[in-house]
Amino acid sequence: MDGIFERAARWGVQTEYRDGLGKLRTVEPEVLARILAALAAGGDGAQRILPRTIMVRSDADQVLRLAGSEGEPLHWEILSERKFAAGEATSAQLTLPALDDGIFRLHVTVARPEGDHSEDACLIVCRHRAYQGRQTGPARMWALAVQLYGVRSRRNWGHGDFTDLSALLDLAADLGAAGVGLNPLHALFDDRPSDASPYAPNSRLFFNPLYIDMEAVPEFPGLQAAGLEEEVDRLRRQDIVDYERVAKTKLRALELAYQAFRRQGSAERHRAFDRFRKTGGSTLARFGCFEWLRRKYGHPWWEWPSDWRRAEDEKLAALGQTEAESIGLFEFVQWLAHDQLDRCRAKAQARGLPLGLYLDIAVGVCSDGFDAWCDQDAVLAGMAVGAPPDALNTAGQNWGLAGFNPAGLEERQFEPFRRMLRASMRYAGAIRLDHVLGLNRLYLIPHGVRASQGTYVRFPFEAMLAVAALASREHKCIAVGEDLGTVPENFREKLADWGFWTYQVMLFERSGSGAFFPPENYRENALVSFGTHDVATFAGWRDQHDLAVKQALGLDAGETGEQRHGALEALRQALHQHGLQTEDFTAVARYLADTPSRLLVISMEDVLGLRDQVNLPGTTNEHPNWRRRLPVTLEDLKTQPALASVSDVMRSAGRGFSA
Numbered sequence: 001m002d003g004i005f006e007r008a009a010r011w012g013v014q015t016e017y018r019d020g021l022g023k024l025r026t027v028e029p030e031v032l033a034r035i036l037a038a039l040a041a042g043g044d045g046a047q048r049i050l051p052r053t054i055m056v057r058s059d060a061d062q063v064l065r066l067a068g069s070e071g072e073p074l075h076w077e078i079l080s081e082r083k084f085a086a087g088e089a090t091s092a093q094l095t096l097p098a099l100d101d102g103i104f105r106l107h108v109t110v111a112r113p114e115g116d117h118s119e120d121a122c123l124i125v126c127r128h129r130a131y132q133g134r135q136t137g138p139a140r141m142w143a144l145a146v147q148l149y150g151v152r153s154r155r156n157w158g159h160g161d162f163t164d165l166s167a168l169l170d171l172a173a174d175l176g177a178a179g180v181g182l183n184p185l186h187a188l189f190d191d192r193p194s195d196a197s198p199y200a201p202n203s204r205l206f207f208n209p210l211y212i213d214m215e216a217v218p219e220f221p222g223l224q225a226a227g228l229e230e231e232v233d234r235l236r237r238q239d240i241v242d243y244e245r246v247a248k249t250k251l252r253a254l255e256l257a258y259q260a261f262r263r264q265g266s267a268e269r270h271r272a273f274d275r276f277r278k279t280g281g282s283t284l285a286r287f288g289c290f291e292w293l294r295r296k297y298g299h300p301w302w303e304w305p306s307d308w309r310r311a312e313d314e315k316l317a318a319l320g321q322t323e324a325e326s327i328g329l330f331e332f333v334q335w336l337a338h339d340q341l342d343r344c345r346a347k348a349q350a351r352g353l354p355l356g357l358y359l360d361i362a363v364g365v366c367s368d369g370f371d372a373w374c375d376q377d378a379v380l381a382g383m384a385v386g387a388p389p390d391a392l393n394t395a396g397q398n399w400g401l402a403g404f405n406p407a408g409l410e411e412r413q414f415e416p417f418r419r420m421l422r423a424s425m426r427y428a429g430a431i432r433l434d435h436v437l438g439l440n441r442l443y444l445i446p447h448g449v450r451a452s453q454g455t456y457v458r459f460p461f462e463a464m465l466a467v468a469a470l471a472s473r474e475h476k477c478i479a480v481g482e483d484l485g486t487v488p489e490n491f492r493e494k495l496a497d498w499g500f501w502t503y504q505v506m507l508f509e510r511s512g513s514g515a516f517f518p519p520e521n522y523r524e525n526a527l528v529s530f531g532t533h534d535v536a537t538f539a540g541w542r543d544q545h546d547l548a549v550k551q552a553l554g555l556d557a558g559e560t561g562e563q564r565h566g567a568l569e570a571l572r573q574a575l576h577q578h579g580l581q582t583e584d585f586t587a588v589a590r591y592l593a594d595t596p597s598r599l600l601v602i603s604m605e606d607v608l609g610l611r612d613q614v615n616l617p618g619t620t621n622e623h624p625n626w627r628r629r630l631p632v633t634l635e636d637l638k639t640q641p642a643l644a645s646v647s648d649v650m651r652s653a654g655r656g657f658s659a
Helices: 004-013 029-040 162-175 231-237 243-264 269-295 311-324 326-348 368-372 405-411 415-425 461-475 493-498 538-542 545-550 561-577 585-593 642-651
Strands: 016-018 024-026 053-056 062-065 074-079 083-089 091-096 102-110 118-123 141-146 180-183 202-209 356-361 383-388 395-400 430-433 441-446 455-458 479-481 503-505 525-531 601-602
Touching: 004 029, 016 525, 029 383, 029 405, 029 441, 029 642, 053 461, 053 585, 062 231, 062 441, 062 642, 074 243, 083 091, 091 601, 102 461, 162 180, 162 326, 162 642, 202 269, 202 311, 202 368, 202 415, 231 243, 243 269, 269 311, 269 326, 269 356, 269 368, 269 561, 311 326, 326 356, 415 430, 415 461, 441 503, 461 479, 493 503, 538 585, 585 601, 585 642
Parallel strands: 053 118, 141 180, 141 601, 180 356, 356 430, 430 479, 503 525, 525 601
Antiparallel strands: 016 024, 062 091, 074 083, 074 102, 102 118, 383 395, 383 441, 441 455
C-alpha cells in the first residue's frame, strides 16, 4: 500500500470526503487500491510530458509547455482523420496553430539519447457554448412528458410503441406543445423482461425492441397469420405492462418478420438495411454478436470462454460469418427501431415542432451489458455508481450501474462518450443527462463493499462539457443537465458557462422555511417541472397517497403527515400570492408557466390526476415500478378536459406554439 495516497491524488481519487450528512469519511486503503486498479485498466498512470487532454476555448495562440523535455528536439503532429499540422521544436514550449472546433490528436515525439519517446494527447477545440435552440423558435416552450411503455392505445400490444409516439407528436402539435419528453429508450435485456427500469440499460447505444410497432413492419404477416390475435388482445386489456408476455410475443413477431425479410424482402428494403449496417459499422456488428453470445452462454460476459470475453473484431467477424443468420436478427431489429424512431423525428420536423423529441440518457449501464463488454477500457469494471450517505439514505446508495473510466475516456479521445451522445442526439431536439454531476465526479463503490464505503473519482469536467457541447451543436440538440441535490461549488455556474440548461423541480424549489419560491426566482435557461418520475405525482402528493404507500411498505416516508400539511399550506399561499385562487394542477401549471424558464415539462400522470408515482426508489417487486399503463387510451386523450385546460393555460401564458 506504499504511496497509495499519492497515486490516488494523481488519478483523481478522493481519499476523504464529507457525505450528505456532513460527516468526514476517510476511505479505506483497500478500497482505494481496488478503485486505482480499475482506473489503471483505462490508461497508463506514468508521469507524462503531455497533459492527457488539452482544452482550447479562445482564438488566442495556445502555448503548451511540456514537462521534463527542456532542450530536447521534438516533432509534433495534429491529426484527426488526416494530418492537420506538424512542426519541429527544440524548446519544451509549443505554440499550437489555430484550428476549427473539433476533437484532434496531438502526437509528440521527443528525441532522447536512450531512444525516442512518443506521447498522444486529446486536443479539444470548442469556442462556442452548447446549442441553445432555434433562433426563430418561441422564447418559452412547454412539452408533454410520457412514459412511452405505459401509453395505452387501441392498437398497441400492451406496451407503448413508436407509432404511439408519432400520434403523441401530432397531439402535442395540436395542443401547442413544442414536443414530447420520454423516458430513456435504451436497450434493456429483452430475455430478462422483469428488469424493466429504463435507467439500468444493457446499452445506451441501441434501442429497446419492445417499442417497435410490429404492424408497421412490412415483412410482418399480420396478427392472424402469426397466430397472435388472442395473446395481443389479452395484453391490450392489462392495466400493468406484462413485460414477460409482451417480450415473448413481440420477439416471436420479430423473428417471423426477419425470416420473411430474408426470403422475400424487397430489393429497396435490403438496400436500406445494408446502408444501416454499413453506417452502424463495427459497433452494430459487435452488438449483434454480443446478443447472440449472451443467449448462447447464459452467464455474464466475464464468465464466457476466453475467446469472447473481449470484443475483438477479428474473432467477431469470423463469428458473424458462421452465425450470420442468427446474428443478423439483432441487427435487423435495431434497424426497425431506428427506422421507426427516425420517422417520429421526421414527423416532429414536418409538424414544425420547435423541440420535437426530448430524450433522457441514463447515468450508467449494467455491468453485464453490451456497453461494458464493448468498451472495457472506458467502462469501470468491478465498480458500481452510487451516492454516499445522506438524510434520506443514511446507508448510502448503490445503483448497481457501471460508469465510464475517466482515464479510458481520455485515452480514447472520449469516443465512447461521444458515441453515447450521438445515439440519442441524432433523433432529439433536447436531451437530459441524468445525474450530470457524473461529468465532474462519480461516487464509486467496489463490488462487495457497503455503499457507505465508496469514494469520489474526479473526471476531466471541462473536457466532458466541451465534448458534449460539440455534439450538441453538431446535432442542434439542447443539453439539459439533471443537477438536483447537493453539487460542488460553482458546478451550476460551470454548466451555464458551457450552455447547459439546468433542471428545476417545483417540489424542491423551496426556501429553508418551506415556502415555495415565486416564478421569477426560476432561471431562464432551465427545464422546469412539478416533480420527477422518482417522486409523487401532484395528485399523490396533494392527497398524501405517497406517504401512505411508503408507510404500508415499511419505507421511510421522508416527512410526516404534519410536515406535508405544512407543505400543502405553503403551496396554497404561493398560488394565492400569484393571483391563483384554486389549488389544482391547472393552477400549478399556470404558476410554472409564468416562470422565465425556457422549457416547462408537464407529465401526463399529473394532467390525468394519477396518484401512483412511476417509480418508488427503494423498491423492486413491492411496487409496480415502470409498469403502470395510462388509464386513458391515446385515441381519447385529445378529448380530456384536463389536457385542454393545460393547453389553454400555456397559450395564455405565452408558451403555446402554432404551426
